[in-house]
Amino acid sequence: MCALIEAVQTWPAPDWSLPWNAPFAVDGAVVRSACERGVPLPQALTQRIGTLGPRFVPQADLPEGTAYEQFIFETGSVPTREGLHDFFNGLCWMRFPATKRLLNRLQAAEIRKAGVGQVRGPVRDAITLFDENAVLLQAPDVLWDALAAREWAHLFGELRPLWAQARLVLFGHALLEKLVKPYKSITGHVYRAPVPLGLGDDLAAWDAWLAGRLSATGLGEKPFTPLPVLGVPGWWAGNEKADFYADAGVFRPQRLPGEVRSPSAG
Structure with missing residues (x-):
């Protein structure tokens, strides 16, 4: 338990007053507070989301060889690691439960059609991009x-x-x-x-x-x-x-027709 509390305390603390965090501030503060008291992140998220969303379970519950998205679709449970990435994923499930479920169904349908494979394909890539960014x-x-x-x-x-x-x-x-x-x-x-x-x-x-x-x-x-x-x-x-x-390295102009850029360009 002490090790878990210490791990949470090493996470950078989000500044809930910043505008991009505002939609998640109330839920985020409650979940982080629970974690700081020793509640595992999956349990804290599940308690907070209630009937709105899925159960959050430890990452260890994901069987080896099973796709993350397929597991969520089949079990209604989201494998969750202790850390900020999955912390914010849980908060997004709280704000957008219907959309998150839809994205998961679309991912599962693509997996059924083409399998997991080493290459996701354009649709799965786009779904992942939407979910992440x-x-x-x-x-x-x-x-x-x-x-x-x-x-x-x-x-x-x-x-x-x-x-x-x-x-x-x-x-x-x-x-x-x-x-x-x-x-x-x-x-x-x-x-x-x-x-x-x-x-x-x-x-x-x-x-x-x-x-x-x-x-x-x-x-x-x-x-x-x-x-x-x-x-x-x-x-x-x-x-x-x-x-x-x-700063043109950040605020890049629109590409012109036929223009070829380096792979690092956005």
């Missing part, structure tokens, strides 16, 4: 147009006041984990479907909307647009400086 955006059309064109100076310059009308929510748990120790180049993948303005800030409604529109075919088309998330106005003090967005 997706960003949801609710914003006026003019912001969407500038984002899609990667017109960074326009998006965060002339259009900066319009960000007060936007809402950005991180879905990807790996993205949330990275932001525990923020750095400028952290980039999320914005799902290229605007969250309807009529849904307001009700994340349960966002979850239902998202679960009703995602499909294997649509995800296989890679419907994502990159966004260095710390460029969002109000999210990071450094982006108030005029030269913040001049």
Whole structure:
């Protein structure tokens, strides 16, 4: 028990006051507090999520040779390691249970068709990318147009006041984990479907909307647009400086037709 408590205390503590953590702050604080009292992370997550979601079980419960996604689909249990990555995964299950279940069903269907294999294939890759790194955006059309064109100076310059009308929510748990120790180049993948303005800030409604529109075919088309998330106005003090967005290594321009970039380019 003492070893477990000591391990939790070595996790970097998320700053729940930061805007990207806000949707997860209440649940996150409760779960982390339980872990600091010696409750294993799978148990703490299961207690907090209640009937909304799956059971969380120790990673050791995943049989050798069984795909993680297939195990979740067949048992309704999520293998969970002690650490921030799976901590945030559990919090995302709390905010987006219908969408997480859908993504799991899509993964299981792809496994049934093609097996696990060493190569996931485009659909499974896209599902994984969504699960790990997706960003949801609710914003006026003019912001969407500038984002899609990667017109960074326009998006965060002339259009900066319009960000007060936007809402950005991180879905990807790996993205949330990275932001525990923020750095400028952290980039999320914005799902290229605007969250309807009529849904307001009700994340349960966002979850239902998202679960009703995602499909294997649509995800296989890679419907994502990159966004260095710390460029969002109000999210990071450094982006108030005029030269913040001049870093072309982070805020990369849109590719021109026929342009070939190095494999490291985004």
